[in-house]
Amino acid sequence: MIISKTPLRISLGGGGTDLPSFYKNHQYGAVLSTTINKYIYVAVKSHSDIFGEYTRLNYSEVEKVQDHDKIKNPIIRECINFLNIDDRLFINTVADIPGSSGLGSSSSFCVGLLNALYKFKGESVSTGRLAEESAHIEIDILNRPIGKQDHYACAYGGLNYFEFKENETVTVQPIIPSNPKAYDILDSITAYWLKHSRNSADVLNEQNNKHKENAPLLYKMRDQAKEIRDFLSKEDISIRDFGKILRIGWDMKKQLASAISTKWIDDLYETALAAGAEGGKVAGAGGGGFLLVVSDPNKQKNVDRALRSMGYNGYKFQKETLGTRIIAVD
Numbered sequence: 636m637i638i639s640k641t642p643l644r645i646s647l648g649g650g651g652t653d654l655p656s657f658y659k660n661h662q663y664g665a666v667l668s669t670t671i672n673k674y675i676y677v678a679v680k681s682h683s684d685i686f687g688e689y690t691r692l693n694y695s696e697v698e699k700v701q702d703h704d705k706i707k708n709p710i711i712r713e714c715i716n717f718l719n720i721d722d723r724l725f726i727n728t729v730a731d732i733p734g735s736s737g738l739g740s741s742s743s744f745c746v747g748l749l750n751a752l753y754k755f756k757g758e759s760v761s762t763g764r765l766a767e768e769s770a771h772i773e774i775d776i777l778n779r780p781i782g783k784q785d786h787y788a789c790a791y792g793g794l795n796y797f798e799f800k801e802n803e804t805v806t807v808q809p810i811i812p813s814n815p816k817a818y819d820i821l822d823s824i825t826a827y828w829l830k831h832s833r834n835s836a837d838v839l840n841e842q843n844n845k846h847k848e849n850a851p852l853l854y855k856m857r858d859q860a861k862e863i864r865d866f867l868s869k870e871d872i873s874i875r876d877f878g879k880i881l882r883i884g885w886d887m888k889k890q891l892a893s894a895i896s897t898k899w900i901d902d903l904y905e906t907a908l909a910a911g912a913e914g915g916k917v918a919g920a921g922g923g924g925f926l927l928v929v930s931d932p933n934k935q936k937n938v939d940r941a942l943r944s945m946g947y948n949g950y951k952f953q954k955e956t957l958g959t960r961i962i963a964v965d
């Protein structure tokens with residue numbers, strides 16, 4: 636049995652510029668993100684021939700199939716086909732966070748599954764290859780309207796600044812702040828579960844279709860990823876300034892597509908600001924998932940109290956410095 640462990644991520648700036656519709660036409664896209672201590676685990680093992688089915692899959696559903704081409708789960712089916720695996724398989728997945736929550740779960744699953752399947756085959760592959768091949772499976776083979784940021788974030792792990800070039804190369808710049816205050820800044824984020832999952836494709840399809848008219852906004856959002864990178868390296872930084880940057884980014888992001896925010900999300904966000912929060916954004920494509928709120932520790936209780944009165948609980952995620960890895964081989 637092979638078990639992989641792959642982190643989820645929080646994108647802090649530049650989201651949307653990692654879509655091929657943007658970076659292929661505007662030189663490059665840029666995203667700054669950090670992985671968190673919430674994971675997707677994938678277990679892969681040989682399936683005994685004592686069972687009637689050839690392959691068994693346990694995720695949010697259970698599949699028993701005789702032919703890998705009959706697998707309904709598209710990521711599992713295409714990962715197996717991509718690696719030309721004909722073996723009888725048992726694949727089981729466990730996630731710390733619900734899917735479609737804006738934390739990159741589908742890409743984390745794809746990266747972790749590829750990692751486990753390569754180990755099952757006895758092959759060693761680089762982190763960059765896992766990131767690029769998982770992006771290829773979701774974007775090129777499955778034709779999903781998504782960007783590359785999640786695959787690279789989950790594969791590499793840590794706090795990183797990524798640039799996605801028009802020639803399809805990707806540069807990865809790890810951010811290791813010398814100022815201890817930078818870690819306090821990142822710890823000022825509280826995630827509030829909105830109790831609503833959404834299909835990111837619904838949001839991203841509209842965003843893709845509007846990439847030409849959105850280009851001026853996306854240039855600014857790309858620049859903001861650099862701004863956050865440089866901000867975290869400064870000596871004079873504050874939670875207030877960090878919250879302001881995210882607030883400006885969220886105001887820009889809401890203009891990219893109609894489904895990114897809703898009235899009830901806007902009301903919840905304004906309630907957080909009125910209670911003392913400095914800023915924030917909705918994770919991922921928007922429309923649901925987690926509302927990320929930046930607050931000074933002295934005001935965090937007020938913000939928690941205000942949002943809890945509306946039925947939303949806050950969660951603190953810790954930083955994860957490692958990307959996808961194999962944690963068990965039996």
